[in-house]
Amino acid sequence: xxxxxxxxxxxRFGDFTAVHRMxxxxxxxxxxxxxxxxxxxxxxxLRMIAGLLDPSDGDISIGGRRVNDVPIHRRNLGLVFQNYAxxxxxxxxxxxxxxxRYRNVAQAEIKRRVVEALDLxxxxxxxxxxxxxxxxGQQQRVALARAIVIEPDVLLLDEPLSALDANxxxxxxxxxxxxxxxxxxxxxxxxxxxxxxxxxxxxxxxMSKGRVEQMGAPEEVYNTPASEFVATFLGASNxxxxxxxxxxxxxxxxxxxxxxxxxxxxxxxxxIGGVGPAKLVIRAEKLDVLPAGTDPDGRYSVVxxxxxxxxxxxxxxxxxxxxxxxxxxxxxxxxxxLPIGAEVSVRFRAKDCxxxxxxxxx
Numbered sequence: 001x002x003x004x005x006x007x008x009x010x011x012r013f014g015d016f017t018a019v020h021r022m023x024x025x026x027x028x029x030x031x032x033x034x035x036x037x038x039x040x041x042x043x044x045x046l047r048m049i050a051g052l053l054d055p056s057d058g059d060i061s062i063g064g065r066r067v068n069d070v071p072i073h074r075r076n077l078g079l080v081f082q083n084y085a086x087x088x089x090x091x092x093x094x095x096x097x098x099x100x101r102y103r104n105v106a107q108a109e110i111k112r113r114v115v116e117a118l119d120l121x122x123x124x125x126x127x128x129x130x131x132x133x134x135x136x137g138q139q140q141r142v143a144l145a146r147a148i149v150i151e152p153d154v155l156l157l158d159e160p161l162s163a164l165d166a167n168x169x170x171x172x173x174x175x176x177x178x179x180x181x182x183x184x185x186x187x188x189x190x191x192x193x194x195x196x197x198x199x200x201x202x203x204x205x206x207m208s209k210g211r212v213e214q215m216g217a218p219e220e221v222y223n224t225p226a227s228e229f230v231a232t233f234l235g236a237s238n239x240x241x242x243x244x245x246x247x248x249x250x251x252x253x254x255x256x257x258x259x260x261x262x263x264x265x266x267x268x269x270x271x272i273g274g275v276g277p278a279k280l281v282i283r284a285e286k287l288d289v290l291p292a293g294t295d296p297d298g299r300y301s302v303v304x305x306x307x308x309x310x311x312x313x314x315x316x317x318x319x320x321x322x323x324x325x326x327x328x329x330x331x332x333x334x335x336x337x338l339p340i341g342a343e344v345s346v347r348f349r350a351k352d353c354x355x356x357x358x359x360x361x362x
């Protein structure tokens with residue numbers, strides 16, 4: 001059963017169209033992420049689901065009920081925003097209880113559910129504190145407790161982790177996913193952070209300029225991008241011009257200047273329709289950079305030169321010159337990265353490549 005269904009949703013602001021004919025089914029109990037750069041329409045879509053914005057065209061259904069004309073307070077949704085929107089003059093417990101009091105829940109039931117919600121977000125002893133006495137991570141947990149205490153049909157999260165520092169952000173994304181799995185609430189999460197989307201989602205909706213570029217499981221979207229935009233936005237990719245010289249059993253034979261001829265497996269070339277111009281996509285972490293002369297070990301291998309090294313502690317990002325191409329590779333390292341100027345062997349496997357049509361899809 002679909003928890004949320006969008007059917008040909010359009011949102012216009014004057015002459016500007018922020019969302020173009022978007023259709024989407026969000027399964028009950030799933031964690032779905034709207035991913036894309038600023039201005040792509042992801043927050044606008046979330047706000048239409050919430051009832052904060054009215055669609056210009058199309059239908060929105062929650063739990064099988066059309067809600068276009070249903071106000072936000074009657075949609076039974078939990079919302080967490082980037083700034084948390086806590087009431088500074090109310091205690092943590094009062095902040096969490098706000099939605100329940102608005103629904104005229106009995107006082108004894110409010111107390112019980114607030115205690116359960118604060119336990120769930122690991123803040124059992126902080127009910128009498130005020131927001132100004134809490135850290136950013138604690139405030140985020142209070143906002144989440146306030147959203148889930150009403151037992152919403154759908155939980156809507158608009159970049160709730162973006163105000164946190166890097167380490168706390170990583171911890172909180174793990175905790176947030178655990179809580180969602182524990183209570184089983186359908187969740188729609190908005191972010192521009194690819195790592196968050198890959199780590200947390202059952203399904204990712206990649207958006208660009210108000211349109212859906214691709215939707216699917218994280219591994220599907222990552223390994224088999226539907227467009228050059230998806231390939232470049234979701235991870236670091238090398239995209240090279242190629243020519244498809246033939247398809248045999250779904251296997252696409254690609255010719256790329258300065259590289260060996262490459263046979264891309266069918267599951268990595270589903271959009272190649274036949275002979276003609278194409279593009280080869282190789283993720284940066286799929287290129288192994290090794291000292292020159294290293295045995296290819298059954299892989300494709302080309303000679304390159306390291307032009308720049310971006311040292312990242314446990315890994316290094318190499319910027320390479322391979323023939324006429326500037327490539328990048330991300331490799332784990334022991335102690336020291338290979339030096340700038342070194343001639344190296346660059347290895348990769350066919351199954352780590354993807355093929356795209358040369359022309360963008362309509």
